[in-house]
Amino acid sequence: RYVGEGARAVPLAGHVGFDSMPDQLVNKSVNHGFCFNILCVGETGLGKSTLMDTLFNTKFEGEPTQHNQPGVTLKSNTYELQESNVRLKLTVVNTVGFGDQINKEDSYKSIVEFIDAQFEAYLQEELKIKRTLHSYHDTRIHACLYFIAPTGHSLKSLDLVTMKKLDSKVNIIPIIAKSDAISKSELAKFKIKITSELVSNGVQIYQFPTDDESVAEINSTMNSHLPFAVVGSTEEVKIGNKMVKARQYPWGTVQVENENHCDFVKLREMLIRVNMEDLREQTHTRHYELYRRCKLEEMGFKDTDPDSKPFSLQETYEAKRNEFMGELQKKEEEMRQMFVQRVKEKEAELKEAEKELHEKFDRLKKLHQDEKKKVEEKKKSLDDELNMFKQKKTAAELLQNQAQQAGGSTTLKRDKERKK
Amino acid sequence: LYFSFDYKFKNLEGYVGFANLPNQVYRKSVKRGFEFTLMVVGESGLGKSTLINSLFLTDLYSPEYPGPSHRIKKTVQVEQSKVLVKEGGVQLLLTIVDTPGFGDAVDNSNCWQPVIDYIDSKFEDYLNAESRVNRRQMPDSRVQCCLYFIAPSGHGLKPLDIEFMKRLHEKVNIIPLIAKADTMTPEECQQFKRQIMKEIQEHKIKIYEFPETDDEEEMKMIRKIKDRLPLAVVGSNTIIEVNGKRVRGRQYPWGVAEVENGEHCDFTILRNMLIRTHMQDLKDVTNNVHYENYRSRKLAAVTYNGVDNNKNKGQLTKSPLAQMEEERREHVSKMKKMEQEMEQVFEMKVKEKLQKLRDSEAELQRRHEQMKKNLEAQHRELEEKRRQHEEEKANWEAQQRILEQQKLDASR
Numbered sequence: 001r002y003v004g005e006g007a008r009a010v011p012l013a014g015h016v017g018f019d020s021m022p023d024q025l026v027n028k029s030v031n032h033g034f035c036f037n038i039l040c041v042g043e044t045g046l047g048k049s050t051l052m053d054t055l056f057n058t059k060f061e062g063e064p065t066q067h068n069q070p071g072v073t074l075k076s077n078t079y080e081l082q083e084s085n086v087r088l089k090l091t092v093v094n095t096v097g098f099g100d101q102i103n104k105e106d107s108y109k110s111i112v113e114f115i116d117a118q119f120e121a122y123l124q125e126e127l128k129i130k131r132t133l134h135s136y137h138d139t140r141i142h143a144c145l146y147f148i149a150p151t152g153h154s155l156k157s158l159d160l161v162t163m164k165k166l167d168s169k170v171n172i173i174p175i176i177a178k179s180d181a182i183s184k185s186e187l188a189k190f191k192i193k194i195t196s197e198l199v200s201n202g203v204q205i206y207q208f209p210t211d212d213e214s215v216a217e218i219n220s221t222m223n224s225h226l227p228f229a230v231v232g233s234t235e236e237v238k239i240g241n242k243m244v245k246a247r248q249y250p251w252g253t254v255q256v257e258n259e260n261h262c263d264f265v266k267l268r269e270m271l272i273r274v275n276m277e278d279l280r281e282q283t284h285t286r287h288y289e290l291y292r293r294c295k296l297e298e299m300g301f302k303d304t305d306p307d308s309k310p311f312s313l314q315e316t317y318e319a320k321r322n323e324f325m326g327e328l329q330k331k332e333e334e335m336r337q338m339f340v341q342r343v344k345e346k347e348a349e350l351k352e353a354e355k356e357l358h359e360k361f362d363r364l365k366k367l368h369q370d371e372k373k374k375v376e377e378k379k380k381s382l383d384d385e386l387n388m389f390k391q392k393k394t395a396a397e398l399l400q401n402q403a404q405q406a407g408g409s410t411t412l413k414r415d416k417e418r419k420k
Numbered sequence: 421l422y423f424s425f426d427y428k429f430k431n432l433e434g435y436v437g438f439a440n441l442p443n444q445v446y447r448k449s450v451k452r453g454f455e456f457t458l459m460v461v462g463e464s465g466l467g468k469s470t471l472i473n474s475l476f477l478t479d480l481y482s483p484e485y486p487g488p489s490h491r492i493k494k495t496v497q498v499e500q501s502k503v504l505v506k507e508g509g510v511q512l513l514l515t516i517v518d519t520p521g522f523g524d525a526v527d528n529s530n531c532w533q534p535v536i537d538y539i540d541s542k543f544e545d546y547l548n549a550e551s552r553v554n555r556r557q558m559p560d561s562r563v564q565c566c567l568y569f570i571a572p573s574g575h576g577l578k579p580l581d582i583e584f585m586k587r588l589h590e591k592v593n594i595i596p597l598i599a600k601a602d603t604m605t606p607e608e609c610q611q612f613k614r615q616i617m618k619e620i621q622e623h624k625i626k627i628y629e630f631p632e633t634d635d636e637e638e639m640k641m642i643r644k645i646k647d648r649l650p651l652a653v654v655g656s657n658t659i660i661e662v663n664g665k666r667v668r669g670r671q672y673p674w675g676v677a678e679v680e681n682g683e684h685c686d687f688t689i690l691r692n693m694l695i696r697t698h699m700q701d702l703k704d705v706t707n708n709v710h711y712e713n714y715r716s717r718k719l720a721a722v723t724y725n726g727v728d729n730n731k732n733k734g735q736l737t738k739s740p741l742a743q744m745e746e747e748r749r750e751h752v753s754k755m756k757k758m759e760q761e762m763e764q765v766f767e768m769k770v771k772e773k774l775q776k777l778r779d780s781e782a783e784l785q786r787r788h789e790q791m792k793k794n795l796e797a798q799h800r801e802l803e804e805k806r807r808q809h810e811e812e813k814a815n816w817e818a819q820q821r822i823l824e825q826q827k828l829d830a831s832r
Contacts (some may be wrong), residue, residue: 007502007513014477017696019458019508022449024700026442031633034441057434080429083439100637129719134708212451231796260800273437277444289555294552303553315723324744328751335755339762346766350773357777375798375808382806389813396820 002112030085036276037091037118039170041111041162042147043099044069046177051145051232052092054256055268056081056246059234060092069097072110091139099158108162115141116171119291126292129345142279142290143206143271147177148194148227152186155197169287171206171279173271174198179229179262180247180254187229200255208270209278218354222270228263231256447564453511455560456699457500457542459592460516461535461584462569463523467598471567471655472516474668474679475691476505476704479657480516490645496521496531498538500561504545517563523580532584539563539591543714565628565694566592569599574608576615585625593628593702596620601652601685602670609652616650629692631701644694651686654679705765 040048049062061077076093093114094142098107118140125136146163163172176182182190198205205226208219233256237246247255256264271279272344301320472480480503500517517538522531542562549558566588569583585594594614601609620627627649630642656668656679668679679687682761694702 007504009504009506010478010480011476012505012507016475016477016507017691018504018505018512018699019510020696021454021510021512021699022446024444024697025449028700028704029445030442034438036438053434057432057436058430060430061428077428081432081436081438083432083436086439086441088438088679124742129716131712131716134704208699212447214447268437273440274444276438276441277448281448292555293553301553309641317719321722321744324748328748328755331756332755335759335762339766343766343769346770350770350777354777354780357781357784358632361788365791368788368795371795372798375795376803379798379802382802382809386809389809391702393816400823 030087033087033089035089035091036091036143036280037139038142039074039093039095039111039115039141039144040147041095041098041144041166042177043149044097046147046149048094048145048147048177050234051147051175051177051230053234054232054264055272056090062094065096067097067100069100071101072097072107074114076109087100089137093141095290105149107158107356109167111162112165112169115166116291119169120295120305121290122288123292123295140283141170142283144172145271146172146174150176150178150181150190152182152190154193160197160201160203163198163205164201165202168290171282171287172203173267174208174227175263175267176227176229178231181247182229191227191229206279206282208275215274218274219270222266225263225266228267228270230264230267231262232264427504450510453513455513455515455824456703457515457517457563457565458694459519459535459539459563459566460569461519461522461566462599464520466569466571467655468518468567468569468599470657471597471599471653473657474655475695476514478503478505496527496534498534513700515561528580532587532632534586535584536591539588540714541593543711544718546711547718562706562711563592565702566594566737568594568596570596570616572598572600572603572612572652574604574612576612577619582619582623582625585620585627586623587628590713593705593710594648595628597690598652600654602654604652612651613648614650626740628696628702628705645689648686648689651690653687653690654685655687667695737791 038052040052042048044065044067049060049064053059058079058081060079062075073096074093075096078089078091081088095111098111101107122136122138122140124304125131144166146159146166148159163174166172176187176190176194176338179187208215209222210216210220210223231247231254233245233247233254235246235248236243237248237253237255238244239246239253239255243260247254247256255261258264270308299320300323458472461469462470469480477824480501497520498517499520500515502513502515505512505514518536522528522535525531539562546558546560546562549555568581568585570577581596585596588594598604598609598612598616604612630645633642654670654677656670658668658671659666660669660671660676661667662669662676662678667676667681669676670679678684682688
């Protein structure tokens, strides 16, 4: 994580001047401007917009929403703010309609989709051939303020479900909203209950970093005050001779910036003054990297081949492309084969039909020939009969002729016999 | 889809605290530490190692770590030395890249190639690291600045100088330096500088340029520096006492050329610019311009390898994955078309064959009918003949019987 491990250290014989590097870097980032994106998740009416106005000391856009939203939608607004010489492009995203439906099973979905869409947009830009990351407007969510209803009892199941779905995608800072509705003693119990429920459900909330000595102590103290119990107000009330942001009740005035009254100042310190940059960095190096890794793995990219030799980018893309071309060719080949098969089958079918046809006619032909043979036999026998008859007739006629001739003689002979 | 990018400017009505962001950035950068890679190119004997030691006030090259100039080379080598230096709580990992042998041969054709290859290989390493699925802290060994040493001939650039700079100006930030400036008088130096800048412009060589700023003071300073380009430098490893002060310098019989004396040479300007004011910008330009050029060329080659290039010029905003996706879609639609065509051909052929079969059947049927008719005709003929014969026979037999009877009657 730190540069320079393993290199040879050499002493300097004087002031070289590279200790200005942090300043050079800071000057560049101040000139470039900063960017921060906050997502506010919480039920309608928990004072999300008011808290944002209070935190950033300005009136942001938006009308209060009704409870009749059919689903959860996300509304985002981007503002240009400037404090001293520091320009900040702040985007505030609100969940509209969260917790208003009867069936809240899908409530978290549009939030997750939104967060993923920002990661996806960044990833697409990062993967482009000609890209402009330096001037890209980063829309990834750097901090998610999760507004917990001040019931005083425990987290709602919707809260646990939602936070569990979000904790690997965004830095979650849970806050107890409208905490002026809870008494001091109830609040302490409430915080303990919430924290233990988060732990037992394995919800990873954002921890203020303690690795840098200059802020380790304050961050570590603040971590123990989570979730922050906040009160928001844009109304001002005169306390002493100052106008302070407060909420006035008949029984007293809740001062927003009074640390005895609520944790607003702690939230502002942690979220903005001390850890804004860390929130942005964590989003980029942890949450985004996780999204990117999953996305690339989904698409079939991997880092090393079985022999543990790391692929170069070119090899990876070429391998992916070859695989993909191979797939396409295979599909093409399959289609061709299918056609060849169909043609073969159809040909066989038609051949079979042809064969049947010829067989049918061969049978008919044979029958016909049999018939013809019979006819011919009949004809022959008739002809024989005719011949025989003719012979008989001829023989008979011959006999008759002989008899006639002899008959004269026969008659004569008979007559002679009589005369005797 | 989700955003409308018309920003609303809002005024703050009180303290918020993000004005502390620069401090947060400062703090984190100190914790992380800094890196810088500096390449030094020039013929032997131009005082490169001495200049580096002077710039960083250290013995980068010492008896234990002798500089490349002490070794004899046959070809151009590219070697790196890494040192860790610390100052004012700020840690810097400095990598010096030497190119011993550059320009020292008789035939120096292509002596720039190992340098180009080195720079490209560092870009390649970074690109691969950046493209991994599992990315960790990416070590950045890309060359962020190249100090190019020009021999103080007094005339102009040598062909090798021009060739080198032309080939490398789009890969690395080039800062040309006139070496051993103490061998020229101020006037000679002035003239030499003017000649060099003229030739640089003529050959359209892009040397490192200072970024514009809105700050008037800064811009004034930058313009002053621009007038003195290329910087003429002197380096020294020895400390000499001059007027009670201990300074780095070169002792001559006629006096001491002081390294950090602005009237003697431009060393201080170089040091201030390279280290104290523009080190970060050199890194940014390397990252945002030189590296991106390398990357987009590399990815375009990988993406469009084998694809018709004319179709895709100017479409370089896609990522290789998007390109593959598009190719896949094209292929799918091509296959669909092919499938339709094949289907049509198939149907047509089947229709033809069926028609032929039907015709054949009809013909056979016709023939069969014909034969049947013939046979029936024969049959009828035969029947007729038989009938006639029977009739004749019957008549004749009847006749015979009559005759017989007559005969019988007659004989009684």
